[in-house]
Amino acid sequence: MRAAYHETQGGLDVLRVGELPDPEPGPHDVLIQVNATSMDRVDVYWREGSHGMRLRWPQHVGGRDIAGVVEAVGAEVMSVAVGDRVVASGERTHASMALAPAELTFPLPDGISFEAGGATPTAGRSAHQALIEKAQIQPGETVLVMAAGSGVGSFGIQIARAMDCRVIATAGSARKRARAVELGAEQAIDHYSDDIVAEVREATDGRGVDVVLDHVGTPVFAAAIRSLAPEGRFVTCGVTAGHMGELHLGQLFVKGITLMGVGRPDNQRIAATMQGLLAMIARGQVTPQIAAVYGLDGIAEAHRLMESSDFFGKIVLVP
Numbered sequence: 125m126r127a128a129y130h131e132t133q134g135g136l137d138v139l140r141v142g143e144l145p146d147p148e149p150g151p152h153d154v155l156i157q158v159n160a161t162s163m164d165r166v167d168v169y170w171r172e173g174s175h176g177m178r179l180r181w182p183q184h185v186g187g188r189d190i191a192g193v194v195e196a197v198g199a200e201v202m203s204v205a206v207g208d209r210v211v212a213s214g215e216r217t218h219a220s221m222a223l224a225p226a227e228l229t230f231p232l233p234d235g236i237s238f239e240a241g242g243a244t245p246t247a248g249r250s251a252h253q254a255l256i257e258k259a260q261i262q263p264g265e266t267v268l269v270m271a272a273g274s275g276v277g278s279f280g281i282q283i284a285r286a287m288d289c290r291v292i293a294t295a296g297s298a299r300k301r302a303r304a305v306e307l308g309a310e311q312a313i314d315h316y317s318d319d320i321v322a323e324v325r326e327a328t329d330g331r332g333v334d335v336v337l338d339h340v341g342t343p344v345f346a347a348a349i350r351s352l353a354p355e356g357r358f359v360t361c362g363v364t365a366g367h368m369g370e371l372h373l374g375q376l377f378v379k380g381i382t383l384m385g386v387g388r389p390d391n392q393r394i395a396a397t398m399q400g401l402l403a404m405i406a407r408g409q410v411t412p413q414i415a416a417v418y419g420l421d422g423i424a425e426a427h428r429l430m431e432s433s434d435f436f437g438k439i440v441l442v443p
């Protein structure tokens with residue numbers, strides 16, 4: 125197979141594109157010809173060796189998302205067949221072929237492009253799991269989506285809107301804030317220069333939001349907690365800009381706040397989340413936001429764009 129990989133950690137210059145052996149499906153695996161996959165922020169962490177990431181293979185191939193056509197199935201796989209158009213959560217997906225467990229391989233909804241499918245699983249399911257499974261958002265509630273231009277945030281806005289929630293977003297540029305409003309946020313706050321807490325209070329008649337969806341970490345943590353209404357829920361699925369936060373325990377107990385992380389769900393929970401998310405996509409309630417599309421030869425440019433954060437939604441690769 126053709127793959128984008130790196131054998132060491134470092135700058136963009138460690139990235140290579142070349143031939144690697146095809147993966148062999150185990151009895152419960154599906155081998156998929158990858159028509160589209162995408163970048164996640166963790167691919168940058170893995171390449172640069174930040175956030176505690178160590179190489180997992182001698183030739184580290186990034187990516188988890190797959191949209192493509194089933195090439196072969198393991199002996200025990202009954203749920204999909206060769207030739208099916210699928211979307212899946214696998215590993216080493218920045219390649220022309222990749223494996224996914226059969227239980228995380230789903231039919232690509234009709235009318236959904238490979239690019240949209242390949243942009244969906246990791247970011248989309250994290251946002252869905254955080255908001256639906258963990259925070260259990262309810263119609264009429266107000267949700268604050270931090271860094272709404274990210275992969276996770278761009279799904280988060282739409283999932284909250286699909287649940288008839290009010291959405292307030294934050295983003296670091298005017299262009300991203302405009303896109304957040306187009307996607308359904310009532311208002312978008314500049315998380316670098318605005319007073320997030322004051323803006324949220326003004327937008328909610330002083331009450332605060334019911335739920336905060338965060339993945340930024342340290343720089344927004346204090347504001348996130350102070351933006352919550354009584355009995356509010358804070359849910360996190362990432363620590364892009366720092367993992368430490370100071371918590372006022374008095375606010376926690378007096379306001380009755382709940383803090384949650386998405387954790388590491390097993391495949392059964394991931395499958396349930398993916399099915400819920402794909403149903404929203406099939407109904408047209410959620411549309412994966414594709415910021416840019418690169419071939420495998422554009423892998424360094426894709427990493428560079430992700431590092432810059434100058435994009436809204438997902439960076440897609442078409443191997």
Ligand SMILES: NC(=O)c1ccc[n+]([C@@H]2O[C@H](COP(=O)([O-])OP(=O)(O)OC[C@H]3O[C@@H](n4cnc5c(N)ncnc54)[C@H](OP(=O)(O)O)[C@@H]3O)[C@@H](O)[C@H]2O)c1
Nearest residue numbers: 164165250271274275276295296339361362363364365433
């Ligand atoms: N738990 C899981 O399974 C899971 C799954 C997916 C993602 N994640 C994690 O979730 C995070 C987001 O992933 P992603 O792929 O969606 O990332 P992404 O698309 O690269 O977006 C990262 C965002 O972080 C924001 N940001 C960076 N520094 C900031 C700061 N100082 N203050 C405020 N915002 C800041 C940027 O917003 P602006 O440019 O607007 O400032 C950018 O939109 C990552 O940490 C990732 O590892 C976890």
